[in-house]
Amino acid sequence: MRVISATEPISEDPTGILVEGILEANAEYYSADLAEKVNRGLTENALKCIFNGGTIPCGYCIDEEQHYQIDPVQAPVVQEMFLRYAGGETMTEIVEDLNARCLRTAAGNRFNKNSLTRIFSNRKYIGEYRYKDIVFSDAMPAIVTKELFERVSARLKSNKHAMGKSKAPERYLLTTKLFCGTCKCMLVGDSANKPNGVIYRYYKCAGAKRHECDRKAVRKDWIEDKVVELVTSIIHNEENLCHIADELMVLLSKGSELIPVLEAQLKEVRKSIRNMMRAIEQGIITRNTKDHLLELEAEEDRLVANIQAEEEKLPKISREMILFALHRFSNLNLSIAKNKEQLIDGMVKAILLYDDRIVVYLTFKDEPLTIPTADELRDMENSSDIDAAVSP
Template sequence: MTKAVIYARYSSHSQREESIEGQLRECHEFALKNGMTVINEYCDRAISGKTDNRPSFQRLIKDSEKGQFEAVIMYTLDRFARNRYDSAIYKAKLKKHGVRVFYAKQPMPDTPEGIILESVLEGYAEYYSENLSRNIKRGLKENALQCIATGGAGVALGYTVGEDRKYKIDPVGAKIVQEVFEMYADGMSATQIINVCNERGYKTSRGNPFNKNSLRTMLKNDKYIGVYRFMDVVVEGGVPAIISKELFDKVQAKLQHNFTARARNKAKEDYLLTTKLFCGHCGSPMVGESGTSKTGKLHFYYKCIDRKRKHVCTKKVEKKDWIEELVTRFTVQEVLTDENIDRIATKAMEIIEKESADTTYLEGLQNELKEVQKKIKNIMTAIEQGIITSTTKDRLEELESEKNEIEGRIAREEIKKPLLTKERIVYWLLSFKSGDINDIEYRRRVIDTLVNSVYIYDDGDKGRRIVLTFNVSGQNTATISCSDIACSAPHKRVDKRDLGDFFAIFNIQLIFQ
């Protein structure tokens, strides 16, 4: 008796194809009528025949090498493949291993005419598949031109699909999206943002905790500024925007900066101005470098990346300690003036008050709670009527857990009052101003918080020219000039001198713009 295996496949629930179970039943009947013994079944569910990347199909081909069966039975010819090239290749492999292919609903005569008939049917199967795919794509493109949700990878966090099948803002998810973008724009690291989101119980659109991949995908998604994308269709304003374009552009710039600064995390020495220090001549970033002198001493400095990689820029290297201390001192004593502190505190209070006035997130949570409570009430009504099963109990426990989580999020949101006052912010900034300039963590806080960019030029006989831009409104740009001797010579620490003394020692001139 011939030993045979069965291969069954269907593409999707939306297509009118015989189910796996129906295919198996017909194939078993075929085997019984033709004196075959079925020793195994291979099934691929919801996988197209246009691809050969089908786990069970590939396992069948591999198993055919072992000589354990002589026949493969399928429901119809198109279950094997909807691509003539794949069909020919894999049938040749089966034939090489002594395995014949049979179709329960399309018997093929073992004659030259049968070979021709099989080729015709394969060609039709491929045509049917391509035509179906083309029609589906055409329909999806028509939907896309109307900015209708097309499914696929799922709905991005912050959106839901309305009855008209168009994207609408989900207040709860949108609030999370806004917070994430603002945290990144404010200088928080990816790890910090992920930790904050997971501590607050935020979930991605798939209901999973946040990780680096989901965070980066969110931050790169221009749907949040209203751009609808599908295939080659791009519609500006096709979906409601959740964040402003200015915030989105700021985040993209930071993503690019952080991408180019990956070496900073690998360096043993912490280069505080990485992503902020640029060559004034070619505009390229200046990155951390180290080298050992003839005496064996290790030196740390910044080098123009264009000079480092392409050798096309002539910008001299800059000593790490010198430039970091100069930038920190100048920022603290000249940027954190009483006027700027008052301006920063006022702006911060405006943001806090606006945040407190925005109740869309809280209202969204309250609506979610009402829905959950309604479901719990329905289950309780069913229980009171004597309708209770293990599934009912499990669902009730699930809803109770969901209710507790939402209530916790509501409680956290309700206590978000403007606890900070302008006076407290001013006090914090003043204490910030009086930190230890020689403390590496203090320098990091100053540079990360207040410094936007630093451009440094070789200024011939005059030495160096440094242009600084700060994260404050008003006069936020200043130019520092210093002599070549002062810039290159080592200097002792200046602990208790004011900035004027510091600049006098190094012959530095300031020009505010």
């Protein structure tokens, strides 16, 4: 099993974002594989250092010989914490989610920022074992990669230095995807303060802003929830997931655009070499023949190496892994804003808003899906709180 670095360059389109999610999920998939390895006893050789009392860090257990062993149940949770923090989630979000899942610290307590900080600073997780002042690296089984540990350390450090706490700006999840059904302009996210201090967040048609269209603004939460609900219902269907996995396999197997070019060049070079060999066989040899042949052969080697390098760059993902990632995708905790964002970014291509319906184009479905909305939009207009707050 090869673990693919999530830092590989991936395009920003919905497919790219979905693939990125899949690459991230690989690390989790790997942890399932890790548990299997532990069972098979393959880590035996790596275990040299002995547990000498104290609290056993979360993710490890101690075997009869007093060696650290990876706890196949807890270790994936530790990996998850590192991945999520490195991926940009806040400590608060992670802590809340862990506690909501009834997970507990090694000492049996609820998680808090301090316990998380201790975990993120514990170098045992990269296999470092300390005895007094002596550090043994790769002395015990690692739970996270050094690279991931460093990313988390960097974020810990920068957060410590950050002056004051700035609240994250409200994200408008449908930005660049939501369009007016009438004038086809993009709807733009905005907010307005009502006199009573309540902030109304809404999307408004850019055409309507210029008074060229009479589309009313729609409440941000309302339309985002509608879209998330639809996408969730799609990916909770096993058949749909299999379909998406198949499409992704086709996309991934297409691979690099560079390879066909390199292969064409290689073909040309080999043809030249054959021609030259034929000429040599016929006794046509000049002073430059040998040099030229050597040049061609060097070029052939270079192209073969480049093709190999390109091929290695391709993510090697099995359909099984894609399905694993998609299931993870479909089980995202949507009370976390970042997860909602990931879901919409990965699954939604475009949304058209009409007076009586929302039409959603999904990444892996040719036909759009329609959400009827007639009554709700009318109700919203009648309550008119948005347009009262949103004066052009």
